[in-house]
Amino acid sequence: MNKQKSILIIGAGLCGSLLALRLGQRGYNVRVVEARPDLRKTNINSGRSINLAFSDRGIKAMRLVGMEEKVKPLCIPMNGRMIHEPNGNTFLSPYSGRTDEYINSISRGELTALLIDEAEALENVSFEFDKKCKEVDFENKTAIFRDNKTHRESEINAHVIFGTDGAGSALRKSYFLSKRFLFSYSQNYLSHGYKELSILPTEDGGFRAYKNALHIWPRGNFMLIALPNLDGSFTVTLFLSLDEGKYNFNNLTTPKIVEEFFRKEFPDALELMPNLMDDFFKNPTAPLGTVKCSPWHYRGNTLLLGDAAHAIVPFYGQGMNASFEDVVEFDKFLDNHNDDWEATFAAFEKSRKIDTDAIADLALDNFVEMRDHVANPIFQEKRKLETLLEMRLPNDYLSKYSMVTFNENLGYHEAMVRGRAQDKAILKMIADHRIKVDKDMSDDELKLVLENILTETEVILEKDRLAKTMHY
Numbered sequence: 001m002n003k004q005k006s007i008l009i010i011g012a013g014l015c016g017s018l019l020a021l022r023l024g025q026r027g028y029n030v031r032v033v034e035a036r037p038d039l040r041k042t043n044i045n046s047g048r049s050i051n052l053a054f055s056d057r058g059i060k061a062m063r064l065v066g067m068e069e070k071v072k073p074l075c076i077p078m079n080g081r082m083i084h085e086p087n088g089n090t091f092l093s094p095y096s097g098r099t100d101e102y103i104n105s106i107s108r109g110e111l112t113a114l115l116i117d118e119a120e121a122l123e124n125v126s127f128e129f130d131k132k133c134k135e136v137d138f139e140n141k142t143a144i145f146r147d148n149k150t151h152r153e154s155e156i157n158a159h160v161i162f163g164t165d166g167a168g169s170a171l172r173k174s175y176f177l178s179k180r181f182l183f184s185y186s187q188n189y190l191s192h193g194y195k196e197l198s199i200l201p202t203e204d205g206g207f208r209a210y211k212n213a214l215h216i217w218p219r220g221n222f223m224l225i226a227l228p229n230l231d232g233s234f235t236v237t238l239f240l241s242l243d244e245g246k247y248n249f250n251n252l253t254t255p256k257i258v259e260e261f262f263r264k265e266f267p268d269a270l271e272l273m274p275n276l277m278d279d280f281f282k283n284p285t286a287p288l289g290t291v292k293c294s295p296w297h298y299r300g301n302t303l304l305l306g307d308a309a310h311a312i313v314p315f316y317g318q319g320m321n322a323s324f325e326d327v328v329e330f331d332k333f334l335d336n337h338n339d340d341w342e343a344t345f346a347a348f349e350k351s352r353k354i355d356t357d358a359i360a361d362l363a364l365d366n367f368v369e370m371r372d373h374v375a376n377p378i379f380q381e382k383r384k385l386e387t388l389l390e391m392r393l394p395n396d397y398l399s400k401y402s403m404v405t406f407n408e409n410l411g412y413h414e415a416m417v418r419g420r421a422q423d424k425a426i427l428k429m430i431a432d433h434r435i436k437v438d439k440d441m442s443d444d445e446l447k448l449v450l451e452n453i454l455t456e457t458e459v460i461l462e463k464d465r466l467a468k469t470m471h472y
C-alpha cells in the first residue's frame with residue numbers, strides 16, 4: 001500500500017541514479033528529474049572529473065543492487081601510487097600489502113549511464129532530463145523545474161522528495177533561504193583549484209605510462225595526478241594554488257609560462273602531453289570545497305543525500321564512494337522504520353553524519369599527504385613498514401588507508417580515530433629510531449614491532465579519550 005507513494009529524486013548523478021534503482025527495486029514509484037541532457041544520448045562533459053577512484057564502499061553499494069559484475073568491465077585496477085620525483089625517478093608505493101586490496105579507475109559517465117539504464121528498466125522508475133530544479137517548497141512537497149528547451153516552468157508534487165543534486169543543491173538552497181527552521185550550513189573553499197588535462201593513448205590505443213597505478217607528481221604545495229581510462233588515455237588533474245606561489249592559476253596565462261612551469265616541475269609528464277596547451281587553455285579552472293550542513297531532512301518530506309548533503313575535497317577518492325554508501329546505509333534504515341519517513345530520515349541522519357563529517361576531514365588531511373608527505377623520507381619509511389605488516393601479517397594489521405578504503409564495514413569515523421592515532425604512533429616511533437624497517441625481519445621480530453605499535457596507539461587513543469572528557 002505504502003509503496004504506491006510517489007518519490008521525486010532531484011538530480012540523476014551518481015547518487016540519484018543509484019537511489020532511484022534501489023527505491024525502484026523496493027517497489028516505490030520513482031520519478032527522477034535531471035538538469036542536464038541525457039548523458040547516454042549527448043556527448044556532454046560534466047565539467048567534473050572524467051574518471052574517479054572507485055573502491056570497496058562503492059562496490060558494496062553495487063552489490064546491494066546486484067550490479068557488481070556489470071560494473072567490473074568498466075574498472076581499471078590501480079594497485080598503488082606511482083610517484084614521479086622531480087628528477088624523473090619513479091617508484092610504486094602499493095596501497096596495501098594485501099594483493100586483493102586495490103582501487104579502481106572508472107568513468108563517471110559510463111557508471112552513471114549504467115545505473116540509469118538499470119533503474120529505467122524497472123517499470124516503476126522514470127527519468128526526465130533537461131529540467132532544472134529552481135526551488136523546493138518542502139512544507140508542501142512541491143518542486144519547481146524549468147525546462148532548458150522550452151523555458152517553461154512546471155511543478156512536481158510527490159509524497160517524498162530527495163535532493164541528490166550535488167554540491168550546488170537547489171533543495172539545500174531552499175532550506176537555507178526559507179529561514180523556516182534552524183538550518184546550519186558551511187561551505188569552505190581551498191585556496192587551491194584544479195584543472196583537467198590529458199595524456200592521449202598511443203597510436204595503437206596503448207597506454208603511454210604504467211596502466212595499473214594512480215600517478216602522482218607531488219611537489220610540496222601543488223601536485224599533478226593521472227588516472228587511466230579504458231581507451232588508453234589518462235585523465236590528468238593539476239591541483240594548484242589560485243593565486244599564491246611563483247606559479248599559480250592566476251599567472252599561468254600564456255603558453256610560454258605554462259610550458260616553463262611544466263618543464264621545470266613535471267618534465268616527464270610534459271613529454272607525454274603534446275596536447276597540453278590545448279587542454280590547458282580550453283578546460284576550466286574549478287574550485288574545491290567542503291560543504292557541511294544539518295539537518296539534511298525536513299520532517300518526513302525531504303532528504304538531502306550525496307554531495308548535496310556533504311560535498312568533500314577529492315583527495316581521498318571517497319566522495320562518490322561515500323555518496324553510494326549513503327544509499328546503502330539509508331536502505332538499512334528503511335528496513336527498520338516501516339515506511340515512517342520522518343523516523344527513517346532522523347535516525348539515518350543521526351547515524352550517518354558523524355561518518356560523512358569524518359571523511360570530509362580525512363580528505364582534507366590527505367591533500368597534504370598526497371602533495372607533500374608522499375615525498376617525505378619518514379612517510380616513505382612508514383609506508384614501507386605498513387606494506388610489510390599487511391603482507392606478512394595480513395590478518396593483524398590495517399593501515400588508516402586500508403581502514404578507509406578497503407574496509408567497507410568500518411565507519412569512516414572509527415577509521416579516522418583509530419587511523420590517526422596509529423599514524424601518529426608509527427611516525428613518532430620511526431622518528432625516534434624505535435623502529436627500523438627491514439624486510440628481512442623474522443616473523444617474531446615483526447610481531448614484536450606490531451605489538452609495540454598497537455600499545456603506543458592505545459596510549460594515544462586513551463589520551464584522546466581523556467582529553468575529550470575534559471572539554472565541558
Ligand SMILES: Cc1cc2nc3c(=O)[nH]c(=O)nc-3n(C[C@H](O)[C@H](O)[C@H](O)COP(=O)(O)OP(=O)(O)OC[C@H]3O[C@@H](n4cnc5c(N)ncnc54)[C@H](O)[C@@H]3O)c2cc1C
Binds near residue numbers: 034054165168
Ligand atoms: C576533481 C574531482 C575528483 C573527484 N574524484 C573522486 C574520486 O576519485 N573518487 C570518488 O569517490 N569521488 C571523487 N570525487 C567526488 C565525486 O565526484 C562526488 O562525490 C560525486 O559525484 C557525488 O555524487 P552526487 O550524485 O551526489 O553528485 P553529482 O555527481 O554532482 O550529481 C548531481 C546531479 O544533479 C544534477 N543537478 C544539479 N543541480 C540540479 C538541479 N537544480 N536540478 C536538477 N538536477 C540538478 C547534476 O546535473 C548532476 O547530474 C571527485 C570530485 C572532483 C570535483
